[in-house]
Amino acid sequence: MTTDTNIAHTSPSAAANISPENLEIKRLDVLGRDLSQAEGELTPTLKVKRAEILTRYADRVERLYEP
Amino acid sequence: MSITDDTGVAVALRDGSRVVIRRVRPDDRALLLAGFERLGTESRYRRFLAPMAEFTDDVVTYLTQVDHHDHEALAAIDPETGAGVGVARFVRCLDRADTAEAAVTVIDDWQSRGVGTALLDLLAERARAEGVVRFTALMLAENREMLHLLEALGPVRVVDRHSGTIEIEAELPAAGAGRALHGVLGASARGPVRLAVRRPAPG
Numbered sequence: 001m002t003t004d005t006n007i008a009h010t011s012p013s014a015a016a017n018i019s020p021e022n023l024e025i026k027r028l029d030v031l032g033r034d035l036s037q038a039e040g041e042l043t044p045t046l047k048v049k050r051a052e053i054l055t056r057y058a059d060r061v062e063r064l065y066e067p
Numbered sequence: 068m069s070i071t072d073d074t075g076v077a078v079a080l081r082d083g084s085r086v087v088i089r090r091v092r093p094d095d096r097a098l099l100l101a102g103f104e105r106l107g108t109e110s111r112y113r114r115f116l117a118p119m120a121e122f123t124d125d126v127v128t129y130l131t132q133v134d135h136h137d138h139e140a141l142a143a144i145d146p147e148t149g150a151g152v153g154v155a156r157f158v159r160c161l162d163r164a165d166t167a168e169a170a171v172t173v174i175d176d177w178q179s180r181g182v183g184t185a186l187l188d189l190l191a192e193r194a195r196a197e198g199v200v201r202f203t204a205l206m207l208a209e210n211r212e213m214l215h216l217l218e219a220l221g222p223v224r225v226v227d228r229h230s231g232t233i234e235i236e237a238e239l240p241a242a243g244a245g246r247a248l249h250g251v252l253g254a255s256a257r258g259p260v261r262l263a264v265r266r267p268a269p270g
Binding site: 046 | 115126138156158231232
């Protein structure tokens with residue numbers, strides 16, 4: 001698996017390819033419900049807490065990258 | 068100048084246009100939804116830190132039925148059309164009664180005119196009146212506009228960084244707009260900045 005660190009150390013032209021138009025969604029996982037403040041996934045002003053999401057669903061995120 | 072009821076205050080923006088800023092009311096559902104429709108994809112992403120295609124009824128209720136104590140929301144209205152052009156809100160933290168999370172949104176057509184500055188300035192006054200002494204905000208690390216707005220209120224420190232977002236805390240000035248003025252001038256690295264808000268005399 002290529003990590004962000006590896007990408008950063010490749011050639012500038014390779015790094016330049018990490019732009020939105022060159023990104024592609026390979027897999028996705030649907031949670032099946034809206035994120036909620038009660039579950040600690042949204043802040044009081046309803047912003048998504050990325051850190052919490054990535055921690056709580058780490059296993060599901062990790063499975064997206066499995067070969 | 069502060070907002071203590073639903074009548075609001077008129078604010079002159081730096082391009083000469085005007086907005087009226089008042090508290091959000093339960094009957095503002097349609098106003099909020101119409102404003103959201105005029106909010107571009109990127110602006111929505113910056114506000115919610117995720118793609119946001121639509122509001123559920125529950126979300127609209129949450130954003131419009133505020134108690135004006137633990138949750139305050141101010142709307143900027145275009146007096147020419149009656150349309151909502153921006154909103155700012157704070158919600159008190161459960162575990163820290165003197166701290167509230169703040170968020171500001173201005174629809175794309177009205178950005179860069181000083182609406183956000185005016186909203187946040189008045190929101191800070193409302194927050195102080197309710198015993199809040201500092202704002203926290205979670206935002207994209209690249210959102211310089213929001214950072215500049217908060218820096219206009221007072222010293223800002225980054226308390227957390229994660230996945231392209233930063234969480235910051237800003238102490239609110241004790242009273243008046245003195246520090247806000249200094250902050251606006253201090254944040255003018257991009258070029259000359261005139262103080263955005265000229266408020267009408269009370270009365």
